[in-house]
Amino acid sequence: MVVGALERNGLVLLAGLTSLLLVVTFYYPVGVVLVDSVSAGGQWTLATFASILTDPFYFGWLARAIGDPGAFTRRLIEAPLATVSGSLGLVGFTAYQALLSTIASVALGVPGAFVLARFEFRGRRTIRSLTILPFVMPTIMVAIGFVSMFGENGTLNRVLEALGLPEVNLMFTLSIVVLAHAFYDAPLVARVTAAAWEGVDPRLIESARSLGASRRRAFLDITAPQLLPAVLTGALLTFVFSFLSFAIVLALGGFELATIEVWIYNQVQQLEFASAAALATIESVLSLALTYAYLRYEAAQEIARNARPSDRIPLVGSLTPARIAVFGYLAVVCVVFVGPIASMIVASVTGDGGLTLANYRFLLERQAAAYDFQVRPLGAIVNSLAFAVGSLLLSIPIGVFLSVLSTRQFRGRKALDALTMLPLAVSGVVVGLGLLRGLVFGFEAFGYRFTVTGALAIVAAHAVAAYPFVVRNLTPMLGSLDSRLTESARSLGASRVRALYDIELPLVRPGLVAGAAFAFAISIGEFDSTVILATGADSYTMPVAIERYLGRRLGPATAMGCVLLFVTSVSFVLIERFGGGGRGL
């Protein structure tokens, strides 16, 4: 009885601590942004919203419709095409580039799923595992890779030059932004679709064939309907990610191709906090709606589990049209996926006179000579690691506790799930803005004024970004644990706490390790909120340092990128080794 009471109280205590952490690191800061967006000089006002919603800069032709619906409707009837044409505005452009990115990701991802699901070749499993790698790659590192590959002096232009072909300039174009988004999201689409493809029961296809359907017809009638939900799931997720993309657009597109996210950053830099907050609110509402749609859709899908997938076709063999198409696709994969990373690595060790370690030496030497306002490379590395450890210390307890809760049945569980997963739908820039306004600028409580340093705020932001991944990795493992194991332990004399320690924790350790590795990788690569919160050179992280070098010092940027790649790869190996292979997020 005493132990039981202690356990119940312990649970309540943990719940209190977790809530406090979430409120301080997420809900309060985001609340501050909300308040900022509807107040000016101590007065409640919707003026900022009104001016944004009716400004063609933000909403394009739609702004006129919002500003004066009557006049807009009249014009729409008189000249429909002229009325809805012209600039899309910032918000419209954000959606437009997300749509293009989604199309590109599906176009690149579905053939990949076909290869992974239907062909057998050496290294298939490895490649399949590698599809999760982009997900943990720091965005700014990928941007560096794309600059190395597709930039003015990039690998692509060197190859074109050698072939005597005209150079192409992709930097600061929509194409490179969309391509970089596809780098991230096409593997995701491929993963989800390949899983569905393997889940198609071959006996269904055999039945259809025996009933008279041709191979093509059987694919259209049996396979395709089972793939479609997976493709749509991947596409929705891609759209959400691309809609909220920040570092890629900032580094590869610049302010000329700004999305909402980039423009919020721009407004923060210019200290226009009111319009930044209003934009952040508009963006968050849109992304919440999208995320909600995604989660609803995902939950409605059944995950097919099939013990015996169809036999795979050997990839190496006589040149059938299918094999030729696959090899063509693999060439594209090499350019888009392998190219940027390989280019970055090569660029980091080459200089004017061939192979050199000068870029890495720079990372070490700059340390001693740097002025206060300059980036200290070694400091950035140390900061990144310190912040990552700090955010692990926060995100793991939160994640473990929320996982334990989500495997139990109680009233209000759905609401709790939603509240704890909300941070996934709020962009890093918005969280950063909230932490900046709410904690770094200081707040008053109990008659005192509290301020939090940028470094602490960064740790908080990273923990918020990371803990959902701990939950996502741990919950399936906890959920699939046989409750009779714990019951057996208890009937043998173990208390509830003891059974948790002896039985449950050892059995979910792989999920915990994978979640921690995810959290570590997310923190190491986090750029969106860090760039807002890293107020001085003393709190710069590796990704921020890369962004500062980008443009002026590509060499050191690539070297720093390689250090990031190394750290991320170690995390990836841990995730791959221990991860439960969750899908989607």
Place this chain on the structure above:
Amino acid sequence: MTTIDVEDLRVEYGETTALNGVSLAVEEGDFFTLVGPSGCGKTTTLRVLAGFEAPTSGRVLFDGEDVRGTPPEERGVGVVFQNYALFPHMSVAENVGYGLRFAAPPEGTSKRVRIDELLELVDLGGMGERDPEELSGGQQQRVALARALAPGPRLLMLDEPMSALDARLRERLRVQVKELQSELGVTTVYVTHDQEEALAISDQVAVMRAGRIEQVGTPRDVYHYPATRFAAEFVGDNNLFEGRATNGPGSSSPSNRSGSGEETEGASASVAVDGAETVFEVPTAATASAGEPVTFCVRPERLRVSGGKNRFRAQVASTEFLGDVTRVRLEWNDRSIVLRTSERELPTGTVELGFDPADVRVLNGPSDSKHDRGDRAEEGMESVSTRDE
């Protein structure tokens, strides 16, 4: 050793009632089996006894002491689950020794010795260093049993421990379990849906249905004297007859061919079976007035070809050769009758069957009116029915 008393146990989950007033008494050292179809509440009863679930109302007493609020780890109940629930991250020896982390091994033996002793006991000597997953299903089951017994529990509970094993292994293991249990003398509660297993292994059997206990008794009692229609049909094959009394006890019916030569002990009644023009003589404890409904049953092995006092002619429909016996299905007045006989006496075509009043068990009627409960009125059932095992 320990006795168990269960008093009016109720378990409700929201709208559904899992246990609807279960009362039991298990004697010291007894092998007590709860048997019934899935969802009848047998596993729930076991979980309440082990302390995994709290009853909505009712009491559980071990040795006369109420165990309400006692957590599972303090109840001293060894549990073996259907899937064995062996700890996958521990070796066989670590599994068996887990309970010894919390209780000193009995009689001053060391932990190591105790583990070896138990592994020997279940014929798994020398297997201690293996991982559970390296073992066969039957071996895993015995590890689970050894693990449950290691701390010297006051009670042993087994929840369908054999159902994942193949039939032959199941029969061998149940002998072993039974021998082990009587050797150790530990009071045991066993849950199974397999009525044959229940009869073979138990000292006492409780037949459960829909959260209630239908009958408690020795396997012989439950088989030969089923208390309810459900018990009659669930345990073993049975032939059920429903009809109405045509006259008072003691008189014989006109259609009774063998006449009233052999009088049975006690009173009897003539019963006209519904839908048939046949009247059978069955024993009754009390006077039956004409028109009263009577349900009775006769075991398939008690039916005789061309013998017995009550006779009727039936048509052979199919035969199943079972090895030691043959099960014959016959048709009689649009009903199915089942007969167990040896292969040598295999009937064909139309045969005359018969049974003696002594082999009749009246389930519902003047002798047994307390079972005439409204909740068992399963209308539309065949008045004569048989069950597959």
